[in-house]
Amino acid sequence: MTAPAAETALPAAAGAPSFAGIALDATLLVTFATALLFVAGWGYAEQWLASFDLGVIGLGIPSGYFAMYGYWVVTANLWWLVPGAVVVALAPFLRCWPWARRRLQARPWPRFSAETRTATRGAARVLRPGLILLLFWGAYALGRQTADDSFARHEGEGFCTFPAVRVVSKEASMLAKSLPGLPEALAAGQYRLLIQSGGVLALFRADPPDAPVKPQHPSLVVPVAEIAAMELTPVPPGCGPR
Structure with a gap:
């Protein structure tokens, strides 16, 4: 009498959800999203610094900063990212909705042979890596475009959110030996602080917002070891309330 009970218990155990599989899928999803965030942040930082004729590598930016830049991109x-992600996430469950099921059942769908279905699955497996690469390229391009938009906005505002230094x-x-007159210009507060990272200061020169000519933003990288003192002015001259 005990054998049938054991047999009936097996299907229930087999049908139980695999929490290990769910945890693995969630881990892969988080890892993939983090990688996309990092790539978007790299594209943002690369294009943003290129607007000041600076490079990412030479500044020694910590890797954690790129996740922050990616967050800015998001x-x-x-x-439009949130609605798009919701649509993509709910698309596989579309056939589970009653109204969608009725429409799908009422529509005369063509019947494919087993060979066609097998070829379609094979093509999907081949195209999947290309789709993943396309997603990473899109994240990188989105980061660069966001950096261009951010630079244009800050330039229009006279870079008033960047402190004078x-x-x-x-x-x-x-x-003084390499660039005559530079120590005097630095001491006069003619530069703004762009970023401090990797033992260097990345500075740029910004003209006032009401300058008669188009502002120029020559950049400068100063090693911290060459500095005796530094003073920051959160509100640069000409950027206060008017």
């Missing part, structure tokens, strides 16, 4: 495009170089600094 928040800047949240108005006064830098006093050391007496034995090589700045």
Whole structure:
């Protein structure tokens, strides 16, 4: 009498959800989304710094910063990324909705042979890597476009969100020998702070928003080891309330 009970218990155990499989799928999904976020952040940083004639590699930016840049890309495009992600996520469950099931059943769908279905599955497996590469390329391109939009917005506002910086170089600094007049310009607060990373200061020069000519933004990378003191002005001159 115990054998049938054991046999009836087997299908229930076999039909139980595999939490290990769900955890693996969730881990892969999080890893894939993190990689896309990192690629988008890299594209943003690369294009943003290129607007100031700077490179990503030479500044020694920590890898965690690219995730932050990717977050900026997502928040800047949240108005269409979220609806698009919801549609893609719900598309596989479309046939489960009653109204969609009725429409699908009422429509005369063509019947494909087993060979055609097998070839379609094979083509899908072949095209899947290309689709993944396309997603990464799209994330990278979206990051670059977001950086261009951000640069145009900040330029129109006179880069008022970037603090003015006064830098006093050391007496034995090589700045005066390599670029005459540069220590005086740095001490006069003519530069803005773009980023401080990897033992260097990335600075750029921004003209006031009401300058009669188009602003120019020559950049400068100063090693922190060459600096004796630094003063930041959160609200640069000409950027206060009017």
